[in-house]
Amino acid sequence: MAEKNSNLYEFTKGIIKQNPTLVTLLGMCPTLAVTTMAKNGIGMGLATTFVLVCSNFVISLLKNAIPKAVRLPCFIVIIAGFVTLIEFLMKGYIPELYSALGVFLSLITVNCIILGRAEAFASKNKIFPSVLDGLGMGLGFTLSLFTMGSIREILGTGSWFGFKIPFLCDDPMTVFIMPAGGFFVLGCLIALVNKIANKKPPKEISCSGCPNAALCKGQCRTESEEA
Amino acid sequence: MKDKIMPPLVLTIICIVVSGLLVLAYNATYVDNTGVLTDDMKKGCEEIFGKGDYEIMLDGEGDSKTPVTFDTEGVNSIITDKDNGRCVIEITEDGYSKGGLHLLIGINSEGTIEGIEFLSIGETPGLGTKVQDDSFLSKLKGFGVDTDENSIDNVTAATYSSKGMKSACKKAVKLFDEHKEEILNG
Numbered sequence: 001m002a003e004k005n006s007n008l009y010e011f012t013k014g015i016i017k018q019n020p021t022l023v024t025l026l027g028m029c030p031t032l033a034v035t036t037m038a039k040n041g042i043g044m045g046l047a048t049t050f051v052l053v054c055s056n057f058v059i060s061l062l063k064n065a066i067p068k069a070v071r072l073p074c075f076i077v078i079i080a081g082f083v084t085l086i087e088f089l090m091k092g093y094i095p096e097l098y099s100a101l102g103v104f105l106s107l108i109t110v111n112c113i114i115l116g117r118a119e120a121f122a123s124k125n126k127i128f129p130s131v132l133d134g135l136g137m138g139l140g141f142t143l144s145l146f147t148m149g150s151i152r153e154i155l156g157t158g159s160w161f162g163f164k165i166p167f168l169c170d171d172p173m174t175v176f177i178m179p180a181g182g183f184f185v186l187g188c189l190i191a192l193v194n195k196i197a198n199k200k201p202p203k204e205i206s207c208s209g210c211p212n213a214a215l216c217k218g219q220c221r222t223e224s225e226e227a
Numbered sequence: 228m229k230d231k232i233m234p235p236l237v238l239t240i241i242c243i244v245v246s247g248l249l250v251l252a253y254n255a256t257y258v259d260n261t262g263v264l265t266d267d268m269k270k271g272c273e274e275i276f277g278k279g280d281y282e283i284m285l286d287g288e289g290d291s292k293t294p295v296t297f298d299t300e301g302v303n304s305i306i307t308d309k310d311n312g313r314c315v316i317e318i319t320e321d322g323y324s325k326g327g328l329h330l331l332i333g334i335n336s337e338g339t340i341e342g343i344e345f346l347s348i349g350e351t352p353g354l355g356t357k358v359q360d361d362s363f364l365s366k367l368k369g370f371g372v373d374t375d376e377n378s379i380d381n382v383t384a385a386t387y388s389s390k391g392m393k394s395a396c397k398k399a400v401k402l403f404d405e406h407k408e409e410i411l412n413g
Contacts, residue, residue, distance in 0.1 A: 062241075070234040074241050081245035085252050092256040 049138025
């Protein structure tokens with residue numbers, strides 16, 4: 001029973017609670033670049049989900065065979081392999097989406113969400129939870145890209161999936177499909193998710209999670225207290 | 228010793244396996260479009276001349292048919308509309324990036340350029356892509372074998388792309404001039 005619950009948790013955590021774009025702020029580059037249309041957002045999200053699930057599966061399968069010293073190059077090769085595969089498939093079957101996503105499709109390889117999940121989760125967990133984690137994170141990514149793409153498309157062009165929206169399409173706010181609009185929508189969505197998740201800023205800043213902790217050994221805190 | 232051999236060995240094996248699988252995937256999804264009049268090309272021809280009976284000139288027998296190019300560098304295929312005495316030349320030319328201009332150049336029965344359509348453009352967005360503007364393309368209209376390409380001004384900030392466009396036009400009209408009989412009657 002406990003295992004079942006933990007599997008469910010691995011799947012659902014990525015959708016809102018640990019949403020890769022809106023909470024952990026990973027993969028910002030494709031998020032801002034391709035979300036000018038809802039359709040592109042879904043395409044990019046699903047492509048990333050595919051790569052995420054497959055790479056998590058393979059990396060979790062090979063976790064004991066890959067030596068620690070070369071684990072990052074191995075992960076990158078596996079991820080790049082899947083990205084190239086989805087590129088071939090998209091070029092062959094959905095050339096329209098392939099040209100819309102452009103260079104960002106190949107850049108899925110260096111998307112921090114995928115490498116992050118491989119390093120933080122798949123290389124330490126069993127196969128089934130890893131696949132669920134990949135699926136959940138991918139869906140969370142797709143969901144945030146779709147929401148962002150929809151908002152920007154509706155406000156910026158006055159249409160949604162090609163349907164014209166009365167009133168809005170007469171005089172659309174073009175700024176929303178420009179880069180500045182992307183940042184604005186992203187900021188609003190992050191604020192909304194923080195509100196829903198009821199996340200408050202930490203009351204006390206601790207050394208866990210600080211990348212310099214090993215070097216400074218808490219000296220910064222004593223310094224700031226003295227000051 | 229094991230620590231020194233294992234990491235490179237595992238990485239090499241993973242690279243070989245992934246490359247092998249990708250070769251299989253490439254072969255499974257690759258579609259050979261050589262010598263086939265694709266929808267994009269047909270649409271481009273119709274943009275230039277309107278409806279017509281377009282056909283790619285092919286050479287050879289059975290499955291080994293290849294498009295006729297008269298050994299001109301950069302020319303991919305020649306699409307003819309024999310009834311109306313005109314042809315469209317598919318050409319790939321270097322702009323600022325190598326092979327950045329993939330064009331359809333329509334040549335009318337008088338041997339001058341009727342219109343140009345882009346199949347794809349790999350030039351710098353905002354600079355090289357300016358050669359797609361009507362103001363530049365209209366200058367290339369009527370380009371014939373005797374036209375001096377230096378008489379046409381390059382687009383500002385897109386010099387290499389403009390030169391590529393003009394060189395492609397020159398090649399196309401020259402090819403038509405030299406092989407007019409074969410193209411229209413062959």
